[in-house]
Each structure stands twice: as structure tokens, then as C-alpha cells.
Amino acid sequence: MVGSYVGYRLAKKSVTVTAAPQQVTLELASTGNQLGEVVVKPEPNKPDELRQFTNLFLGGTSFSEQCYISNPDQVRIFLDEDTGELTARAKEFLQIDNEALGYRLKYYGLEFGYDKADGTMSYYGEPVFEEMTPRDERQQQQWAANRATAYRGSFMHFLRSLYNDRLEADGFLAQQIRMAPNPHFRRVENKRRALQQRRPNGNFTRAEKDSLARWQSVTPTLATLYPAPRPIDSLRRVSLNGERTFLRFTGELQVAYFGEAPDARYPRRMLPLGATRKPYPAKRQVSRLRLEDGEAEIQANGSLMNPLEVVNGEYWGFERIGEFLPVDYTPPAASAPAVPAKP
Known part of the structure; x- marks a missing residue:
């Protein structure tokens, strides 16, 4: 929690969000009357x-x-x-x-x-x-609609759904991705470096350029997608007293949201979701997740205690400040999209 006021310094305090009401006191220190000083300005950007x-x-x-x-x-x-x-x-x-x-x-x-x-x-x-x-009521309504669009399928939406065990009901599909070392990467990387050392000036032949492009596409790890939806217990851990919830999974996680089409400016094709008895909806947003340290604590409002413990990729990596919402945002009530049948 943070608090600010004109003439006072920013104050912050860590708070664990629970169902019970809490009283939190923030003490803001005054900036005070400061004596005149010589300010050395850095070079402009x-x-x-x-x-x-x-x-x-x-x-x-x-x-x-x-x-x-x-x-x-x-x-x-x-x-x-x-x-x-x-x-x-x-x-x-x-x-x-x-x-x-x-x-x-x-x-x-x-x-x-x-x-x-x-x-x-x-x-x-x-x-x-x-x-x-807002300028008028019309702009206020547009802002409300845009906020709902920003929320649907967002990382905040996913974490709230995971916290409340509502992934499928809210239109999410979570799949495991197993990561393994690529046995061919080291050999290809040695070839690439050797060629670059022989041509330090970058004067490559057409055949050498083709080889470099082909070698560049070889990744150090191989990803295998398991198309079955992951059970909730493989995605989160709840403490014994039920007061704390953690995002937890092995490998990487692929998350698809079926309630909204991607932004028209998204530059990539959506990642494949694997085979299923029924085709997946074409309208979907697909993201990737990686944990930096085994697990990350989730709060009920859909925020992380430490955001740096999770790395977002693909569609969630594309969404940034333009879709950033306050942690107390409440979306309008709406029917959840249907998730295809399990493969």
C-alpha cells in the first residue's frame, strides 16, 4: 500500500489482503522547508x-x-x-x-x-x-468499457481466477510446457562462433549468411507442450491455514484466454494449443509464464507480493502500461466464455 499527499513524502507499507477488514496507518513525513541549494542538472536524455x-x-x-x-x-x-x-x-x-x-x-x-x-x-x-x-458522460462510459477490455484476459484477471479456483469458469486454459536442453545447440553455436572469428569484418559469402541464419534459429532449449489442462493443485499452493496462496508450477506455463480477440497491433501469430476433440476458438490470447524461484505469493486482488518472481511472455509481455489497472479495480459482471472440452 502506498500513500501520497502534496507537501509530504511518499509512504508505503506491505499488506497481505484478506477477506477480513483491516486498518492500516501510513505516516507521511513532511518535506519541510528546505534551504536554497545549488542544483547541478545532468545532461538531458x-x-x-x-x-x-x-x-x-x-x-x-x-x-x-x-x-x-x-x-x-x-x-x-x-x-x-x-x-x-x-x-x-x-x-x-x-x-x-x-x-x-x-x-x-x-x-x-x-x-x-x-x-x-x-x-x-x-x-x-x-x-x-x-x-x-471526463469531458462528458460519453467519455466516462468509454473509459469504463476500455477498462473492462484491458482487464479481460489480463495477468491480474488470471491471478484472481487462479486464487479463487475459477480458471475454466472464467475462460482460461493453462497448459504445461516442459523445457529440456537442445543437444544440437552447442555444436551449432561452436560453428557459428568459428565462422564469425574467421570473418571478423562481417564479410560473409551468401552461403555463409544462409548458414548463420539457419544456426541462429537453433535455440538452447526445446519446449514440449502438454495440451491437457493443468489441474488447479499443479498451479497453486495454499498454506495449511488457508491464509496464503502461491503460484507454483514446474517448467513453464502456457495460458490461453478465450474471451477476447488480441489487439490488432499484436505482431505475432498466437502459439498453438495442441490437439483437442473440439477445435479451439480462433479468438484467443496466448501467453507464457516462468517462475524465477519456484513459487510466487498471490494476493486476492490479483497482484503478486514480489512481481519480479514471475516472467511474462508472448501476449502478456505485449500488454504494458496501456492496460495497467489499479489493484482495486472491479470489472462489470459478465458471462464467462466457454472453454473447449478437454482433449
Whole structure:
């Protein structure tokens, strides 16, 4: 939980959400009257680096296109020219106006990282949401509809469904992916490196370029999809006293949501779901999950105690700030989509 007020410092406290009401006290320290000081301003961000950070952080969805960073001077961006790794941080907060959802988001203490080598991205901080004022009733209704769209099939939606044992009822299909080392990868990687050492200037023949492209497609691990839906006990662990719930599974998890078509801007085809007696609906969103440390604690509101314990990929990796909702968001009541029969 976080709290903020003009003239006071941000306060935060970890809270475990339960069914019983709780009273939480946050003490906000005053910023006080500070003496004048000499401020040394850093070099402004390079336009290309700021543009790259903005695109990565906000995302590329239709809703992300309606998001704007209103104080870009508050973020400091660092780009490693050798590795392509981009990091960014905000000393106070970064403010994002989401015209699609009607939220003004203040992201306190933002820490952002993007690794170009493997395409992974992470960011964390303390988000504080403020409701924007609509122009009229029509815009208010549009915001409500867009928020429901952002929620359906989201990671928050999945975690709430998992917490309440409603995956199938809410239109989710969770499948296991077994990861194993690729026995051919090391041999292919040695060939690739040897060829690059022989041609340090990159002057490859057409045949060598074809070989490099073919070798580049060989991955270090092989993924095997098991199409049967995973039982709830293989996806979560509930503590003996019933007060704590953990996301837990082996290998990786593939999650399909059948209640909504993907955003028109999504650049990939959806991953296959394997064989089944009945064909899967064409309208679906397919994501991947990986645990960093065996399990991750889930709260009833669909948030993680430590978001860095889970890595999202595919469709959930595509959805970013444009679909970001407050943890107390309540969706409108709606009928759940049907999940195909088990294979």
C-alpha cells in the first residue's frame, strides 16, 4: 500500500489482503522547508534514447498509443553502447496520462531495465493511480468499457481466477510446457562462433549468411507442450491455514484466454494449443509464464507480493502500461466464455 499527499513524502507499507477488514496507518513525513541549494542538472536524455524508452515502457497496444509521459525530464536514461542494455530510473515519480483508460499514473521510484540480447524487460516501483476528469458522460462510459477490455484476459484477471479456483469458469486454459536442453545447440553455436572469428569484418559469402541464419534459429532449449489442462493443485499452493496462496508450477506455463480477440497491433501469430476433440476458438490470447524461484505469493486482488518472481511472455509481455489497472479495480459482471472440452 502506498500513500501520497502534496507537501509530504511518499509512504508505503506491505499488506497481505484478506477477506477480513483491516486498518492500516501510513505516516507521511513532511518535506519541510528546505534551504536554497545549488542544483547541478545532468545532461538531458538523447531524443533517440528517450523515444526508445518510451516505446518500450508504454508498449505498442492500441491503448498504449493513447498514453503520454507528461514529465519526461524526470527520468534518467542510460544506454550501454556495447551490449545494447538500456536502463532508466526516476528520482521522484514519472507521470503517465492514459487517455484510453482515464487514469493519471504516478510511478514513484521507477527502476527500468531492457536487455537487447534476449529481449527481456523489467520495471518496478510504486504506482499511484488518479482518476482523470471526463469531458462528458460519453467519455466516462468509454473509459469504463476500455477498462473492462484491458482487464479481460489480463495477468491480474488470471491471478484472481487462479486464487479463487475459477480458471475454466472464467475462460482460461493453462497448459504445461516442459523445457529440456537442445543437444544440437552447442555444436551449432561452436560453428557459428568459428565462422564469425574467421570473418571478423562481417564479410560473409551468401552461403555463409544462409548458414548463420539457419544456426541462429537453433535455440538452447526445446519446449514440449502438454495440451491437457493443468489441474488447479499443479498451479497453486495454499498454506495449511488457508491464509496464503502461491503460484507454483514446474517448467513453464502456457495460458490461453478465450474471451477476447488480441489487439490488432499484436505482431505475432498466437502459439498453438495442441490437439483437442473440439477445435479451439480462433479468438484467443496466448501467453507464457516462468517462475524465477519456484513459487510466487498471490494476493486476492490479483497482484503478486514480489512481481519480479514471475516472467511474462508472448501476449502478456505485449500488454504494458496501456492496460495497467489499479489493484482495486472491479470489472462489470459478465458471462464467462466457454472453454473447449478437454482433449
